[in-house]
Amino acid sequence: MPVSIKKEKIAQGVSFTTITDKKFKTNVLKIKLITELSENKAPLNTMVAMLIGSTNSRLKTYSEMSDRLNQLYGSSLFTDTTKSGDCQIITFSADCIGNKFTFKDEDILEQLIDIAEDCLFLPNVENGKFDKTEFALKKRDLMETIEAEINNKRGYAISQAQKSIFKDEPCAYSQYGTLELVEKITSEDVYNAYCDLINTSVVEIYYVTHEENNTVCKRFANAFSKLERKPQTLRFQTISPLKEEVCRTEEKIDVKQSKVVLAFKSSSDDMNACTILSGLFGGTPVSKLFTNVREKLSLCYYCSSVYVYSKGTILADSGVENENVGTLTEEVINQLDMIKKGDFTEEELTNTKLALINNIKSVSDSPSSLIGWYFAGYYKGNIISPEQGIKDIMSVTREQLTEAANSFSLDTVYVMAGNEKSVSDEEE
Amino acid sequence: MDNRQIIKNELTGDEYTLIKHESGLDILVWEMEGFSTTDALFGTKYGSINTRFKTGSDKEFTSVPEGIAHFLEHKLFENEDCDVFELYAKTGASANAYTSFDKTCYLFSCSENYKESLDILVSFVQSPYFTKETVDKEQGIIAQEIKMCNDNPNLRVFYNMLKCLYHSHPVKIDIAGTVNSISKIDADLLYKCYNTFYNLHNMVLVVAGNVKVDEVMEIADRRLKKCDDVKLETEFPDEPDTIVSKENVCKMSVGIPIFNIGFKSKPCKGYACLKAELEACVALNVMADPSSVLYKSMMEDGLINTSFSTEVFNGNGYFTVIFGGESKNPREVMKRINDEIDRLKIHGIDRIMYENIKKSTYGSAIRELDSTESVASAMINSYFSDVSPFDTMKILTEMTYDDVQKCICERFNPENAAISIVEM
Numbered sequence: 001m002p003v004s005i006k007k008e009k010i011a012q013g014v015s016f017t018t019i020t021d022k023k024f025k026t027n028v029l030k031i032k033l034i035t036e037l038s039e040n041k042a043p044l045n046t047m048v049a050m051l052i053g054s055t056n057s058r059l060k061t062y063s064e065m066s067d068r069l070n071q072l073y074g075s076s077l078f079t080d081t082t083k084s085g086d087c088q089i090i091t092f093s094a095d096c097i098g099n100k101f102t103f104k105d106e107d108i109l110e111q112l113i114d115i116a117e118d119c120l121f122l123p124n125v126e127n128g129k130f131d132k133t134e135f136a137l138k139k140r141d142l143m144e145t146i147e148a149e150i151n152n153k154r155g156y157a158i159s160q161a162q163k164s165i166f167k168d169e170p171c172a173y174s175q176y177g178t179l180e181l182v183e184k185i186t187s188e189d190v191y192n193a194y195c196d197l198i199n200t201s202v203v204e205i206y207y208v209t210h211e212e213n214n215t216v217c218k219r220f221a222n223a224f225s226k227l228e229r230k231p232q233t234l235r236f237q238t239i240s241p242l243k244e245e246v247c248r249t250e251e252k253i254d255v256k257q258s259k260v261v262l263a264f265k266s267s268s269d270d271m272n273a274c275t276i277l278s279g280l281f282g283g284t285p286v287s288k289l290f291t292n293v294r295e296k297l298s299l300c301y302y303c304s305s306v307y308v309y310s311k312g313t314i315l316a317d318s319g320v321e322n323e324n325v326g327t328l329t330e331e332v333i334n335q336l337d338m339i340k341k342g343d344f345t346e347e348e349l350t351n352t353k354l355a356l357i358n359n360i361k362s363v364s365d366s367p368s369s370l371i372g373w374y375f376a377g378y379y380k381g382n383i384i385s386p387e388q389g390i391k392d393i394m395s396v397t398r399e400q401l402t403e404a405a406n407s408f409s410l411d412t413v414y415v416m417a418g419n420e421k422s423v424s425d426e427e428e
Numbered sequence: 429m430d431n432r433q434i435i436k437n438e439l440t441g442d443e444y445t446l447i448k449h450e451s452g453l454d455i456l457v458w459e460m461e462g463f464s465t466t467d468a469l470f471g472t473k474y475g476s477i478n479t480r481f482k483t484g485s486d487k488e489f490t491s492v493p494e495g496i497a498h499f500l501e502h503k504l505f506e507n508e509d510c511d512v513f514e515l516y517a518k519t520g521a522s523a524n525a526y527t528s529f530d531k532t533c534y535l536f537s538c539s540e541n542y543k544e545s546l547d548i549l550v551s552f553v554q555s556p557y558f559t560k561e562t563v564d565k566e567q568g569i570i571a572q573e574i575k576m577c578n579d580n581p582n583l584r585v586f587y588n589m590l591k592c593l594y595h596s597h598p599v600k601i602d603i604a605g606t607v608n609s610i611s612k613i614d615a616d617l618l619y620k621c622y623n624t625f626y627n628l629h630n631m632v633l634v635v636a637g638n639v640k641v642d643e644v645m646e647i648a649d650r651r652l653k654k655c656d657d658v659k660l661e662t663e664f665p666d667e668p669d670t671i672v673s674k675e676n677v678c679k680m681s682v683g684i685p686i687f688n689i690g691f692k693s694k695p696c697k698g699y700a701c702l703k704a705e706l707e708a709c710v711a712l713n714v715m716a717d718p719s720s721v722l723y724k725s726m727m728e729d730g731l732i733n734t735s736f737s738t739e740v741f742n743g744n745g746y747f748t749v750i751f752g753g754e755s756k757n758p759r760e761v762m763k764r765i766n767d768e769i770d771r772l773k774i775h776g777i778d779r780i781m782y783e784n785i786k787k788s789t790y791g792s793a794i795r796e797l798d799s800t801e802s803v804a805s806a807m808i809n810s811y812f813s814d815v816s817p818f819d820t821m822k823i824l825t826e827m828t829y830d831d832v833q834k835c836i837c838e839r840f841n842p843e844n845a846a847i848s849i850v851e852m
Contacts (some may be wrong), residue, residue: 074788
């Protein structure tokens, strides 16, 4: 069953990509609003996301919205906000099962699109302010989200580390903001942020469906063309500058296991080589970090790395006994040094490529991975088919890889230090 | 000749093949047209709760240390001559494994060379290799996994709730065990558990996605070693209907308190259990989904936030419905839930809401069919529960209002409820 892909510009700074594949049983819509990330605006945009993803002028409360979505066979409608480099991305998602799977051949798709359109263009606003009650609920929810960030220790360690790694860059800020900032936010501020977002963000819309149908695209083209849009000029990749001296930060927290985050920076523009490098370094269960730091030295349960394209940075992280923090840090640095010296086999390189290719070949098997692939292509300024992506990975040579590895230098070591005492002493 | 049976879902037109292989293993294959990915799971009905067992030839039951099923899962990845991940690396497949309360599964997902990966999967799970050195090495890795879990407040709040609810059923112990319990595991014990539970009569192989039944059979015929049924028996201590304690409070570094509120009720088996699970799931949503009166009032009063959720947790010998989330006043949340249960028992659930929730639950079942991974895991979960993956839709279409109302009366008893809280 062939997958067909069509991308059209439907308004100033707004593109609509339709992906048709008959094998799916659901329809999925994702609208990505991309804007610059800034300390003060990030929590406002997050509040906008929370409000437009749960209410609109007709379904004025989250309760009413949920009730309506249940009627549409548990259709989902939600937003999330992420940061990617120095940008903030608000993703508005809606999906439903195909009409043919309903009990009485109901047109639930059209009803869901009606709701989605209202959420985006007719929010629950009166006199230039979001509804007071819903605003207050979301504000408290956001504050509690910020308070609860520390509950996930691995995620918290990475987000704390980013404050040092990307110091003085927008990327250092959280997309949720701080308690102090959120406390001051008014409903009017959020409405102004909404207007800015809808008029000035760069908008990428993706629609995956099993039915050939152009009406969804037409509806959004019509709605967006009514706005006087002045889209921002955004840079999706802003290489993070390497610090003159390695920054070492330690934070003490009452936990049993310490967490270590290391950042290596580079200005290499060889995206494919950097991706393979991170895979070989710590991206698979046969990577240098997994086989040496975990399997040979038994230091940890997880030790892995990821390449952050938007900042030209590789992040490696692990959870370890406090007394082993030094050994682990040295070993992680040592493993990258070995790759720099070309100390890896041809087989290791081929296996890393095979693992990456396996992921790319699965892209066409779910609506969300298809959207993820094409959006990543857009973000990297290189929209290609998965087939081309595979060719690009295959073409990377050993020399390109060592060159990419040598372009990375250690920038930051962040340690979230746990208790010195061993858990076996205190609990048993 | 293999015994093949095609099982069809009339509602969606989907079908899969069940093969009773002569080796003693049951194999389930779901060919999904148009998909590039193949997902396979080779699992045994052996999880953390199976701490006491015997085979037909044993006189007495054997007790083993907590966490041994999970330890065994880690160790099976090491062959005599290499690490299993190295074998998979040559095929490009993404491989993994997991141990839950009642099963251990080895899996891979790939978009090409599935036959080579399936060959690796079927072979390595049948080739244990444990030595003192390899077991000692794993202690360090698993100890770090246990410490990571001990730092996870969401896991702690859940296990503490189970300890309040269950007197003796091993569901109350951590899946990975403790640093102390795993230190008692050695190669001999691992072989003992392996030879007892990794018997093809106690296992299943499921494959979904880009796959052909005949190709799976060719590998099965070549690699599966015919084995005799060891007449495995597992034993659970008697578990009273009552609970152990009403409350557990644990101090940890959290930004906002986390709670789990569990209602213990009678366990059940097979089709009746799936029916009870779905009724409880609909009941929970009618009572507490975001469109409910209870959710709305707790949200408006600042008692819960959007992390609030519900779950049905059930298996061999245990059945619990759970409300969980973050709250600055978790005890008041429990009071409101109990009040709402009392109200619903007297006045009944809202009929329109019941219909909507049923539709929504049915929609979720359809969505599951859009991914090879979820189809494969639906097959293995249903197999080990003695039901078909299509029974969910059948039960939902036949479910009545009275079934759900009865479920609330029988399974939501505030006398059998406990709250677990993790706070600073």
